Amino acid sequence: MGIEIDILNGDASWQRAEPLHRAVWGRHVVAPPSKRPPWADIEWANADLRVLIDAPDDSRLACHVGIYFRTVTWNRHKVHIGGIGGVATREDCRRRGYASLAIDAAVHTIRANEAVKFALLVCEPHNFAFYQARGWHPFTGEVYCAQPSGQIRFEAMAPFVYDIVRAPRDGKIDLCGLPW
Numbered sequence: 001m002g003i004e005i006d007i008l009n010g011d012a013s014w015q016r017a018e019p020l021h022r023a024v025w026g027r028h029v030v031a032p033p034s035k036r037p038p039w040a041d042i043e044w045a046n047a048d049l050r051v052l053i054d055a056p057d058d059s060r061l062a063c064h065v066g067i068y069f070r071t072v073t074w075n076r077h078k079v080h081i082g083g084i085g086g087v088a089t090r091e092d093c094r095r096r097g098y099a100s101l102a103i104d105a106a107v108h109t110i111r112a113n114e115a116v117k118f119a120l121l122v123c124e125p126h127n128f129a130f131y132q133a134r135g136w137h138p139f140t141g142e143v144y145c146a147q148p149s150g151q152i153r154f155e156a157m158a159p160f161v162y163d164i165v166r167a168p169r170d171g172k173i174d175l176c177g178l179p180w
Helices: 014-029 098-111 125-132
Strands: 005-009 049-054 061-074 077-089 118-123 142-147 150-153 158-163 172-174
Touching: 005 098, 014 049, 014 061, 014 077, 049 098, 061 098, 077 098, 118 125, 125 158
Parallel strands: 077 118, 142 172
Antiparallel strands: 005 049, 049 061, 061 077, 061 172, 118 158, 142 150
């Protein structure tokens, strides 16, 4: 039995993705404030598209990657970018290559949009090597985004960029909306 990869509308497929998100991240969000990760109180954008992979041995969702498209500013120049966020793999499905397959499918989907110049994601330190092994590069500049309280410098996780045409490695990126 092969692995099937679905790429679906973000809003329409949230019902399938939500239980996986709750299982993977729920414990972090409900932890006492002193034990919560720095991203727990961030308001996140909804995905435009979702890459979904079901486990071949059952019908439950094994892996999710959100895809985002946005016009941002980089050093005050408007640029259309793609984004990857909400990468989650069910605990009993990890180390089987699902996240790599889903990220590859997401990057392929982002590349299909001819207006996109580069892709961006944010991640925690324990995932740096994973993304770097897949061609992502640290962005050493500043990233700003919207939050209910107003615009903030995003420092909850580290930004990484991926060359579609050519990705910047530093400077100032304003996401012109919520982060992903």
